[in-house]
Amino acid sequence: MDGTGTKPELRRRILAARAAMSEAERDRAASAIRDAVLGLPGITMGGTVAAYYSVGSEPGTRKLVAALWRHGVYVLLPIFLPDGGLDWAVYEGPDSLSPAAYGLLEPTGPRYGADALRRVSTVICPALAVDRRGVRLGRGAGCYDRALSLVGPNTTTLAVTYDTELLGELPAEEHDRAVKGVVTPGSGVIRLPADGGDARG
Template sequence: MDTEAKRDMRRRITAARRTVSEEQVAKAGSAIRDALTALPSLTMGGTVAAYYSVGTEPDTRKLITTLWKQGTYVLLPIYQPNGDLDWAGYDGPDSLVRTDQGLLEPTGHRYGLDAVRRCAAVVCPALAVDQQGVRLGRGAGCYDRTLDRIGPNTRTVAVIYDTELVAAVPAESHDRPVQGVVTPERGVHWF
């Protein structure tokens, strides 16, 4: 169950994101791609689980395309009715379909909920992350469940705008932290 503090923070950040221009989203995507593709754990680790950004989220499409073109096997989530995430391989932009929720999901073979256990890295969405790695998501809990399934050597990084790295995020017992964040101006920051 979400706390009122989480709902309030989520409303404020979502409202702020609505003011972000397409140009700012694109610029953020280039910076995020450059910062993350400089990490050997993403470019040489074999498989990376990521997500295909929508709307005014910090852009991850450039990152996914670059990783894929460099030979990294990229898994993207498939949202399940129960809120869990299944995973399928990204095979270029033509391998995606738009869902009823407005998300773009891969159409290929599904690897199951535990596919992230074998990933070198998981790049996940967030609305905010604090200095301890506590991440604020959209409230469905799907990435908290995903972060519960990662392998012992899997790196986890959330993608946010610079203003969304905050002093504190309200946390509950089911919330799972990330190991780092990437922002357009600060690049990668590990906790």
């Protein structure tokens, strides 16, 4: 897949390709993503990780979230707010989640506010695609761009995609926030040259 076309066109192509994947392919990808992130130095050494709980055809992170939790990592998951922002609450096992809007599962514990991301060591965020600069293509709501603008300079920010969704170059706008790396099932964790700032350049 290439990165040509408008953002809406790219989203349609990527979502169609994801929908065509088999459950077995998605399951293998989820296992590979879990193993790649668990292999990061220090990831299970007591820091806080902000992640997301995958749904539908998204690259699977449920195995990863469960594995981090079993290793004693403090895992925060997002809660989508009516204004398009993200709040955060702790994951305490699958029973700590409840159905929410858009088919999501969200944590039910105390909320820590958007600023919780300022105190995490790693952010693992969804993406439809990422390019070699770290430019991330989301679903268009901008909630993760706003969230990523809150992280500190030493926070590791990783987007999760399938292998075909790491592209040469994506269209970028002023509000887009770059990530410092991408996790794919086939290549594991790939560090990107982005500094987490303005993704246009």
